[in-house]
Amino acid sequence: MTGNPPQPIRVFLLQPGALAQELQALPAQPPAQGFYWIACTRAAFSAELPRLQAALQAAAGQQLVDLHVSDLLNPQLPSHYDYTSQYDLLVVRRLGTAQESAAAPLAAAAARGGPPVLRRIDTSPVGFAVFDQVLLSVHPGDCTVRDAYAARLAAPPPAAAPATTPAEAVVRDLRSGPVAGARLPASPADLMLRVAGHIVDNYLDLRRELSRQLDHWQSELLKPGTRFTNWGALLDARLTLHQLDEICEDQRAAIQAWSEALDTWAAPGGNAQAARELDLLKVRSRDVLEHIERVVHHVRRLEQSTEAVLQMHFSVQSNRTNDIMRTLTALTAVFLPLNLIAGIFGMNFEFIPFVHQEEGFWWAMGSMTLIAVALTAFFWRKRYLTRTGRG
Numbered sequence: 001m002t003g004n005p006p007q008p009i010r011v012f013l014l015q016p017g018a019l020a021q022e023l024q025a026l027p028a029q030p031p032a033q034g035f036y037w038i039a040c041t042r043a044a045f046s047a048e049l050p051r052l053q054a055a056l057q058a059a060a061g062q063q064l065v066d067l068h069v070s071d072l073l074n075p076q077l078p079s080h081y082d083y084t085s086q087y088d089l090l091v092v093r094r095l096g097t098a099q100e101s102a103a104a105p106l107a108a109a110a111a112r113g114g115p116p117v118l119r120r121i122d123t124s125p126v127g128f129a130v131f132d133q134v135l136l137s138v139h140p141g142d143c144t145v146r147d148a149y150a151a152r153l154a155a156p157p158p159a160a161a162p163a164t165t166p167a168e169a170v171v172r173d174l175r176s177g178p179v180a181g182a183r184l185p186a187s188p189a190d191l192m193l194r195v196a197g198h199i200v201d202n203y204l205d206l207r208r209e210l211s212r213q214l215d216h217w218q219s220e221l222l223k224p225g226t227r228f229t230n231w232g233a234l235l236d237a238r239l240t241l242h243q244l245d246e247i248c249e250d251q252r253a254a255i256q257a258w259s260e261a262l263d264t265w266a267a268p269g270g271n272a273q274a275a276r277e278l279d280l281l282k283v284r285s286r287d288v289l290e291h292i293e294r295v296v297h298h299v300r301r302l303e304q305s306t307e308a309v310l311q312m313h314f315s316v317q318s319n320r321t322n323d324i325m326r327t328l329t330a331l332t333a334v335f336l337p338l339n340l341i342a343g344i345f346g347m348n349f350e351f352i353p354f355v356h357q358e359e360g361f362w363w364a365m366g367s368m369t370l371i372a373v374a375l376t377a378f379f380w381r382k383r384y385l386t387r388t389g390r391g
Helices: 042-047 049-060 066-073 106-111 144-154 166-175 188-204 207-222 231-263 272-345 360-381
Strands: 009-014 021-023 035-041 080-083 088-093 125-130 134-139
Touching: 009 144, 035 042, 035 049, 035 188, 042 049, 042 066, 042 134, 049 134, 066 080, 066 088, 066 125, 080 231, 088 188, 088 231, 125 188, 134 144, 134 188, 144 188, 188 231, 188 272, 207 231, 207 272, 231 272, 272 360
Parallel strands: 035 134
Antiparallel strands: 009 021, 009 035, 080 088, 088 125, 125 134
């Protein structure tokens, strides 16, 4: 049984002290309190662009410029930040597992190489246009991030102990995050940062499975008795990790640019609540940036670990080849004098010592055996012939 298809456009009204309210139509005027969240798929954004522009004009007093519209419609756009005098634009490529819909062909995912966990990584961009009272977000077709966060916004908050001091109130606000029952976002920028943090956290959930797959390959590469043949998948995994590293770098640059722009916002004079909200935005921006740093650190650690185990594998194979060649050389040296004796007694001269004697064969065999044993013992003592341990 399949779930309902994602709605192309969803509109939410977030007001202080109330649950998020989902509207059935695009806003036609600015909200009396709170702000609107207009979340749509990229296909719906392209098809309903005139209506969305009209809604932004009515609710925010400003439309998107044509260049930013092109950015939001581009499915290959890297993460970046831009701004105008009326709104800010942030694009973050989603790092998470792609949720295959019934209409999506599975062959597209199977065409990519590498292990299944890497083939399921989706890096579609999610764009945010942050106005004073409107947040417009453009998502890929499945909209899993949007729908998951919308469900969290609609969850009723649990009963919390009242704060007795202003300091406790600040601490409680700082600890509230994009989880069920958390305090509602106070502004479009706050909501944008929470969704961006949720996007980054989706990749953090893949760390265990990624590490398990690469650790399995590492153990296979280092087994002396196993012939590793999955080189194509390992190469694809290295390329995918490198791609994720580049995506994370773009994400970090975009959030860093947003944070720097946030530092230029003028602190509202005399409004303690607005000043605290601005501080919370800066804290959340640093928190998202710290999560991206964790992603970058983990991806690079996996890359370094994979590269190190490859070098160890080739080093082990080289040592094994050297051991084989050393053993073969020692055995050849053992049999060289034996071949010399056999060649001498195989000559066609009429008079050769021991040829016409009854004990000649046994003398020759005994001397050859003695020479072979002496040389073998000598090479074993010199460790040219050793027993290879298998741990």
